[in-house]
Each structure stands twice: as structure tokens, then as C-alpha cells.
Amino acid sequence: MTTIGENATIYREQHRVTYYECDQTGRATLATLINIAVLASEDQSDALGLTTAHVQSYGVGWVVTQYAIDVTRMPRQDETVTIAVRGSAYNPYFAFREFWIQDEQGEQLAYITSIWVLMSQEKRKIVKIIPALVTPYHSEAVKRIPRLPRPIHFEADTQTISKPYRVRFFDIDPNRHVNNAHYFDWLLDTLPAAFLLQHDLQHVDVRYENEVQYGHTVTAQVNQLPVAEDGTVTTSHVIQVGEEKCCEVTIRWQPTTQPQA
Amino acid sequence: MTTIGENATIYREQHRVTYYECDQTGRATLATLINIAVLASEDQSDALGLTTAHVQSYGVGWVVTQYAIDVTRMPRQDETVTIAVRGSAYNPYFAFREFWIQDEQGEQLAYITSIWVLMSQEKRKIVKIIPALVTPYHSEAVKRIPRLPRPIHFEADTQTISKPYRVRFFDIDPNRHVNNAHYFDWLLDTLPAAFLLQHDLQHVDVRYENEVQYGHTVTAQVNQLPVAEDGTVTTSHVIQVGEEKCCEVTIRWQPTTQPQA
Structure with a gap:
């Protein structure tokens, strides 16, 4: 269990899982799980002023390179889940972001870790992390981020x-x-x-x-x-x-x- | 303009349009428009005790046969829209349902009319409308429903x-x-x-x-x-x-x- 990122700000929001986000058995699809997680992270970014337009003003964009997804139980149709996200840590080239998805009783449904890089929009090459784009999350600057x-x-x-x-x-x-x-x-x-x-x-x-x-x-x-x-x-x-x-x-x-x- | 269905109960709910429900220009897709409309109608049905399971207990299910969709402006990413729905009228074989989608200022974004039939689950044939499955909407019994x-x-x-x-x-x-x-x-x-x-x-x-x-x-x-x-x-x-x-x-x-x- 990592203790990295303990000081990063956690952002929470709720999402009701709709029928069209579920498979025929009423389980949310894996695509839905990632969609609602990324939605929460975009909402956190927007709330901190780190909108897509602001990130692009640096000539870069965030790209995910890895996910590791633990699923205790897939959310089901009509459940309202809480998604918690934090931009936990970064080193010169990689940012580490975590997500927790819980049901209405506070039971954990899923835990997602992910690695993100900044890509230059013009050259489509990975560039160094720009501190101004991560410090608002209270991301921890570290030498090594967890390997997924x-x-x-x-x-x-x-x-x-x-x-x-x-x-x-x-x-x-x-x-x-x-x-x-x-x-x-x-x-x-x-x-x-x-x-x-x-x-x-x-x-x-x-x-x-x-x-x-x-x-x-x-x-x-x-x-x-x-x-x-x-x-x-x-x-x-x-x-x-x-x-x-x-x-x-x-x-x-x-x-x-x-x-x- | 039809005045049919004026006494039918209108059900309203809100929906926030997410990035993954939109195309690359930030407009909600046509599939999203129908998905959120049908979601509202299912929520109305559930609220009236007309759940899918209840409808199925009659050996039937609702199937849509026609939509006519007027779009003034497609909802956009991050807008919270209000969907209003009513089961306006029915005749022996067809039910007529209307939807209105409005933006936060109450401007109409879309108006959808639709025709639904009851299908027997066993024979996959259209059967007569069962009054118990439409009267809770305060649907109007009519001879002719509007032709789309x-x-x-x-x-x-x-x-x-x-x-x-x-x-x-x-x-x-x-x-x-x-x-x-x-x-x-x-x-x-x-x-x-x-x-x-x-x-x-x-x-x-x-x-x-x-x-x-x-x-x-x-x-x-x-x-x-x-x-x-x-x-x-x-x-x-x-x-x-x-x-x-x-x-x-x-x-x-x-x-x-x-x-x-």
C-alpha cells in the first residue's frame, strides 16, 4: 500500500449509473467505469482552473498510458456511486492519479490507479511535466512513482x-x-x-x-x-x-x- | 399542434450531458438525446409502479415503432438539461408519448413524439394495449392518435x-x-x-x-x-x-x- 500522495486534494462527485451505461445483466460496462472516473478527474481539473483549454495554452495535453483497475463489484443500473479522485504524485515525466468508486453504503466498488504523461500537441512527443499543471492538485513531487x-x-x-x-x-x-x-x-x-x-x-x-x-x-x-x-x-x-x-x-x-x- | 394528452401527467428530471455523450464538437449525439429521453420515461414508469418487471408480469413489453424528433439546438457538453415526458394518449393498439428537452434558461432544445406498441414476449406479436399499463400516466383514451x-x-x-x-x-x-x-x-x-x-x-x-x-x-x-x-x-x-x-x-x-x- 503506497502512502504517496496523502497530501493531494481529493475531489468527489456522484454519478447515477443509467441503463444505457450497463450491459444486458445490468452491470456497468468497463468503458462506463473509466468514463465516469475520467469525468470526475476532468471536473476536478476544471474546478482548479486546469481546464483543457488552459492545459492546451501550454501546447500540451494529458494522455493516459496505463491503468490498473481493481473491481470489487461493478456498479449496477440505477445505483448512485461516488467517485473520488486525486492527482497523487508526479516525477519529471509521469503523473500518478488514483480513483476510488464507492456505493451508497460507502463500500468500495473499484480502485483505479493510472499513469499520465504530457504530450506536446505539435510534435506528439512526451514532454517534461509542467509543475504549474500539477501543483494545484497538491500532487507530491517524487523521484519514483509507483510502477503499475x-x-x-x-x-x-x-x-x-x-x-x-x-x-x-x-x-x-x-x-x-x-x-x-x-x-x-x-x-x-x-x-x-x-x-x-x-x-x-x-x-x-x-x-x-x-x-x-x-x-x-x-x-x-x-x-x-x-x-x-x-x-x-x-x-x-x-x-x-x-x-x-x-x-x-x-x-x-x-x-x-x-x-x- | 395537437391538444391531445393535456391531462396526462408530465414527469420531469434533469440530466447533465457528459463528455462521453458528445461528439468531437461537444454536441450531444442523437443516440444520447434518445437515451436521456427514454431514461426519463423509464423513471416516470418506475415512479408510477409500472416497472419493467410489472409490465412483463402481463407477458408483454413496450416497443417503440416511430420517433419524430425536432431539434432546435443539440444539448452541449456539461449542460444540465431538463427532460419532460408524458404518456399522452392511446388507442386500442398504439400509445403516443411526447418528450420536451429544455436548457437551463427554459429554452426548448428538442421535442420528440413517439409511437409505442405492446409486444407479447412469447409470440413477439403486437397485442392490444392493456389499460392498466397506461391509465396510471393519465393517458387519454382516443380513437386516433396523431400520425407521425x-x-x-x-x-x-x-x-x-x-x-x-x-x-x-x-x-x-x-x-x-x-x-x-x-x-x-x-x-x-x-x-x-x-x-x-x-x-x-x-x-x-x-x-x-x-x-x-x-x-x-x-x-x-x-x-x-x-x-x-x-x-x-x-x-x-x-x-x-x-x-x-x-x-x-x-x-x-x-x-x-x-x-x-
Whole structure:
């Protein structure tokens, strides 16, 4: 358990999970979980005057490179959840942000850690963190930020399931980039429906490598690893555009406790 | 202007439009507009004890067959809108429901009329409206409900743009059917990005004919009609699975008043 970031300001907001943010079993989708987390972080930034326009006035933008997501229980349709976020720490090149999602009884539903970099808008290269863009969060300046687990290196085999997804106009959000939460819809859609209905997400490691663009057709691939002794199953995913890797993801699942018809 | 349904109970709720409900220009998507309207109607139903489970206890479910959507201005990112809904009237086979979406100043952003039928769950056939399922809305029993405009009959020609869309796991919502607001993402995605960026929706006529299923690949086709004298443009759309028509849509657009980069 890290104690980094204890002095960072925590921002909280509530969100009611709507039917159209849920799958057919009434669980919020993984894309929804990330969408509402990022919404809270944008609201914190706006409240501190660190709007997208202000960040862009430095010629840069924030880009997430990794998520590690612990899910105790997915929020369900019509639940009002509380999202807490803080910009915990930064070093010269990386910022570390944490999110907690709780139900109405204060029980933890999910805990998300993430690594962010500043990208120059013109050169699309990572630049050094600009202190003026992190100190308002009371982010802690540190030498080393926590390392997030690297997803398993994906290797296609004869069991690999592969599906193509064309990036659509409405995959691009007001930040003018493909909303990378949509990657999760592609990644998970490759799995058989029966698997998705019979399993709950327990942990997700995500590493983004290259951005996808409108009009691209990405290929999402998945391998299902052997069932572990404790009954959990791990799936290993990759999204590519041609030979270029866009993101790699590892997910650990447990058999669902609420079996579906 | 119809005066039908004046005695029906109006239900109101607010919704904050999030970044992930908007396109790259910050306008709410058409799918979002329908999603938040239907959410309000489900909340009204729940508040009256007419939950999905209660409706299903009669062996039936509500299915929308037509929308006519007037858009004065699409809600924008971070706006909090008010959605008002009423179950205005019904005759032996059809129910007529209206929605109003307003901004914080009470200006009308959109007005939506819709026709709904009751479908038997077992036989997937339309059945007579069950009064117990509509009288709690103070719906007016009428002989004739307003006729909504029929979309233009779609006819493919040499200029037709056609794109395939595979129905995904996350297109199915907790009602266990493909969320038909997703049809709009397919329908509009067929249009060139430059067209979508340079035009605002003014009016949409939708007619659903057959349901699409998970795993289907639908084909969305669009024709752009000649520009009218007043500068508006009409597009004619169809979604098909093989030779079976699933829905037909006509959209009138005006050149956007906020041109985008």
C-alpha cells in the first residue's frame, strides 16, 4: 500500500449509473467505469482552473498510458456511486492519479490507479511535466512513482479469437481523440457472450502504446489462459492497427456470483 | 399542434450531458438525446409502479415503432438539461408519448413524439394495449392518435454510401434487446465526417420495422438529397439485415452555425 500522495486534494462527485451505461445483466460496462472516473478527474481539473483549454495554452495535453483497475463489484443500473479522485504524485515525466468508486453504503466498488504523461500537441512527443499543471492538485513531487503491473505480452496462438473494429465518428469525443474507454468495448466484445455473462471482472491491467485514428480498422485479439486453482480466469488482449500495437490488456475474471439466463 | 394528452401527467428530471455523450464538437449525439429521453420515461414508469418487471408480469413489453424528433439546438457538453415526458394518449393498439428537452434558461432544445406498441414476449406479436399499463400516466383514451411522418422510402442509387456494422455484446442493454439508440450511431457514421462537422440536425423521422440481434451484421445505407432552396439538406437512411429492413430514417440538416475546424 503506497502512502504517496496523502497530501493531494481529493475531489468527489456522484454519478447515477443509467441503463444505457450497463450491459444486458445490468452491470456497468468497463468503458462506463473509466468514463465516469475520467469525468470526475476532468471536473476536478476544471474546478482548479486546469481546464483543457488552459492545459492546451501550454501546447500540451494529458494522455493516459496505463491503468490498473481493481473491481470489487461493478456498479449496477440505477445505483448512485461516488467517485473520488486525486492527482497523487508526479516525477519529471509521469503523473500518478488514483480513483476510488464507492456505493451508497460507502463500500468500495473499484480502485483505479493510472499513469499520465504530457504530450506536446505539435510534435506528439512526451514532454517534461509542467509543475504549474500539477501543483494545484497538491500532487507530491517524487523521484519514483509507483510502477503499475505490465499486461502479459500478448502472443497469438491457434486458440486466439480475433475481430476487426472500424473506428467510428462517434468514437471521437470532445477532446478530439478516440475515447480510449471505447477500446474496452472492442476488447471485451471479442470474448464469447457466454463467457461475459458467466464472469465478473476482478482486475484489469492496461497499457496504451499508440493512438488509433478515425477510419482505422483495428484488430482486437484475445487469448483465454488456463483456469487457475482459485477458479479465476485470465484473458490476454491486444489491439493493433496493422502490425502496430495500440494497447495491451490483461484481465482476471471470477465466475459470476449472479448467474444470468 | 395537437391538444391531445393535456391531462396526462408530465414527469420531469434533469440530466447533465457528459463528455462521453458528445461528439468531437461537444454536441450531444442523437443516440444520447434518445437515451436521456427514454431514461426519463423509464423513471416516470418506475415512479408510477409500472416497472419493467410489472409490465412483463402481463407477458408483454413496450416497443417503440416511430420517433419524430425536432431539434432546435443539440444539448452541449456539461449542460444540465431538463427532460419532460408524458404518456399522452392511446388507442386500442398504439400509445403516443411526447418528450420536451429544455436548457437551463427554459429554452426548448428538442421535442420528440413517439409511437409505442405492446409486444407479447412469447409470440413477439403486437397485442392490444392493456389499460392498466397506461391509465396510471393519465393517458387519454382516443380513437386516433396523431400520425407521425413516415420516413422517405429509401432507394439505393449509384451515390449511395453503404457500411456494415456488426452488432456487439455491449449494444444490448439491460432490457435484453439491442438499444435502438445505437442505430443512430450506425446511421450517422455512414455520412462523411466533413458533412457531420458542417451540419446540425433539424428534424429526424424514424420508423423501426424489425429488431436486430447480437451477432448480426447490419448494413447502413445513406443517400444525400439535393440541397433545398432554404439551404437545408435531407439524408435518407436505411438499416437492413440481409434483405430485411430494420429501420428507415429521414434527417433534415442545416449548415452548422458553429463551424468546426
